[in-house]
Amino acid sequence: MIRTSQRAGLFLMFCAFLLSGPTTLAQEAPRVMGEPVPHEQVLSTERYQDCGLHRRAVNASVSHRPSPKQNHRASATIEVDYGENFTPEAEDAFERAVEVWETHISSPVSIQVQASYESLREGALAVAGPSNFYRVDATGNGELDVFAGDALTDAIVGEEANPQEADIIVRVNSQMSDWHFGPGDAPAGTIDFTSVALHELGHGLNYVDLFSVDNQGTGEYSSDTDGGSRILGVYDRQVVSDEGGLSFRALTNTSFYPNPSDELGSALTSNRVFFRGEASETSAELGTGLALTRLYAPRQFSGGSSIAHLDEDTYQSETRNALMTPIIDQAETNRLPGPIMCGQFRDMGWPLGVGCEQYFQDLFAVSVQEVEGQNGSLTLSWSEQDEANIQEYIVDRRYFGEEFEAIKRVGASEVTGSSLTVEDLGLGAFEFRLRWVRENGATVSSPERVRDTITVRDVATTISSRDEQGRGTIDLAWTVPPGTSADFAYRIERRTGEGGSFQPVATVPQDGDASDEQSKQYAVEGQTPGRFEYRIRAEDENGNAVTSTAREARIDFEGDVYALGPYPNPVRETASFDLTARESQSVTVEVYNTIGERVYRDQREVRAQDPSFLSIDASQWASGVYFLRLRDEASVGQTKK
Template sequence: MHDAVTGRNQFETQVDVDIVAQFNSDRNDWHFGQEPAPAETIDFTSIVLHEIGHGLNYTSVLNYDAGSGGYGFDIDGNGQIDENERVPGPFARRIDERQTDGTLLSLVNENEFPNPSVKLGGALTSEQLFFTGNRSEEAAGQGNGPPRPKMYAPDGYDQGSSIAHLDENTYPFESANALMTPFAEQAETNRLPGPIVCGQLLDMGWPLGTGCEKYFQTLFAVSVQDANGQGGSRTLSWSERSNADIQEYIVDRRYFDGGFEEVKRVDASEVTGSTLTVEDLGLGAFTFRLRWVEGDGTEETSSERVRDTITVGEVGTTITDRDEQERGTVDVSWTVPPGTSSDFVYRVERREGEEGAFRPVGTVPQESDAGDEQTKQYTAERQTPGRYEYRVRAQDESGNAVTSTSRAVEIGFEGDVYALGPYPNPVRETASFDLTARESQSVTVEVYNTIGERVYRDQREVRAQDPSFLSIDASQWASGVYFLRLRGDGSVGQTKKMIVVQ
């Protein structure tokens, strides 16, 4: 505020803070989470944002004492407002009182409101104060309230709340412009400045980011969604000002990290409902932006960018066959949306159990540009019993890639514990097995020779349906026949024969 009133940086030669705010750490009803504040709590984020707004000159330096109103700022810090310190600041300069005939008088017009004066005090408690400025009035016009932002000016002056807030009744609980109203109710969550505050900051000279700029463009609130189940197409939606004079709409698309290119241009007369669909985009990660041509030939571009990813259609898994060792054949299928380039290769990835990493098991090339939707398939043979998830990662020649959601499949087996192996058989040095348990349990692994001597024992924890690898060192065993016995918690067990050759 000091900088704004004096028109220069007060701390040019030293590092200092520009906004200081204090919050009551003794309160036990603060809500600190990212989700909306629940009942009987005060949203801390909303309060902090509110106070930052005051730190950005959203404060009036107007004062009231025994019916007399005035304005000024104690610049030299001597405890009183001297004659040369009776300056209003950027906020108060834009506060007007509406008269009974509808005209507006500025509170800093000393011909009308001497500073200080009883007349100015009457204005501060008139309930008829409004913020004026092209942008703030433009923002107010987007809502259902008065055409100018109405300020909080109750007939009983409220020190700390009057004037430096939007009117509580005009901009009620959690409405778009409620962040800078004087009172925060329990469970009220306001984390956006809203169009009016954005306009007021702009009128006071602040540059705005894209979150505020949208309120002052002809076209705003751009979004993107699937085009009614058409996998390779996307529909852009937007809002526009009621007095917009748009003659033509243009959609630009960026593919992954490339540059924007025009993909659609439509005459405004052909657009209904402020939506446009872009067809046959194919696979990829896309960023869209909207441009438009106004009636006077001016071309503008939305500050908003919307992103979406198109990946392969839903992955399907089907068990089509089982061999004599209970291993399954899994057919993995997916669809490729229209418009997909032949540059893409499809890598099928598999995860064992629920916590393992996805690893590639095979690839399928794109045979031609997908003018129509195509169906692809990969067959994974000799899959050990257990639970798996399959997904498809599509990658083009430049390394750009999109990955599908995963699809689970469970290859069942008889009994409580399953072991595939040993391999190789006969065994020379190491016997390997794939081990699966129906339920999470401790599995005992034992190996006996032909005279019943136990030559190996191990116990391991196995997760349900999560195939694991078992390796046994047989290099010190004599040549002959051995028996592997697997026993789970309370199960009868399974015995497998293996031959060791040294």
């Protein structure tokens, strides 16, 4: 999270803004179609001035907070730009809400929030919503699939659609005298600031609808005044009315509910409105046992509250799905989205983080780590539902892109700490998946795939000796992990100076299968002074390869410039040298005969610690002794006979 001063921009008075989009994620390259649509063009801002979240002067004295034992890794980054009136304690409370959402959703793009702390109209706790909306071709077929707010658009497209503006605008009422800002549960008589911030950020992340009912009872959903076409929101697509007898009709089905129409208005105020989707149906059963998620649809339509909230009577404060109801009680601490909201987000197209995925998988958050002090072994770790009833775990391995094969089966009673270690894998590029067998005998596979690479380790470079010309011998050493196939050979590669590509130097064969850890060495003799990097590329007979990290080797020299050569010596037709400079500079190269006549001069640009090749044509020179003189930018560097 980033805390900065208030950035320039409009403070918008809205909360549960509208969006439409697909019920599944894009399969090909998604893209934004056209320009951003400002929120005012989609829906009147006055409709959501109080955001529909109301306080009730009843002490609920309930708490739903993340467990301190849970260590969910963040899968999204939410950066908040705080206004100048935000107090430190209000910022801390807001950040707790941010941290919750960062583990419950997933996005490759940072979500930018502009937050202000100011006086709002009486009764308003806070207001929030997306800044703009976008037409998105989510499937890459050139057609409009999604009409989405900033944050969801960025998550679907995979890049920032509008980096010039914030994705979510939040305004919090600074005139409330009973805010609770602390990390603990809200005491009696107070409203929990973090719970309200979490609720409002949920609206900004697209928990929104487009429906409205006018004073005559006519219901409709919004139109795009720019193009004149009706906009069907992804949330709205999944809103259905209970017609009785387990019969449900989508409120966007114009065969039954023309848009606009009195029929639609009646349905929106029937108190029989539900959110229908595969994930939300699964998560609804985790709560009340209802087949579908019941939405708030009172007889008197309330803009900002109706439809865009869960039903208050069904999901009361003591339940874990109470965050998105339209009422927050005093002493109600609710800092978790809950399974139903996670299911709705999934149905709307949000990629989920660990905090939400836990409701849809027995196992989730699979990861892989190296085992300290145990070369060639990896540990798979995961999180698990409390009532998963798993009998056996199966680890499948894919080696260099081949087919998956089962390499380990372990009974649940043998597993402690939700982790398994796979030993003696050897060298290679690996992909793992975790399967498990339930109590009923069904085998389930995690959709998550985790990858890691095992290379040679402990690569070391040591300068063991120097010859009379200052050249060094570099001793290379490395270890090969147990389990490595005899098919591997080890190519030593070198890069000179600060850049350039690695070039092969030598190849060392494998000595049979490495049932135990092996140590290998190779000596590079006659290394010119300068800076070098060495690495080991292990490659098998099929061309599969893994490469170690590079290690530096630096052979020093006296002075500021150095010349190795000439070779051959005596010179016949061409004199060849290797030039090295301590710092990047221009070096003057001169050759003189014994009577002081200069027979050669050249100006060379030499990079720091990077030997460069110099070739001089001596075919026209008379036989005899000559002197090579190197001049750096400041003085004479070296004279060689």
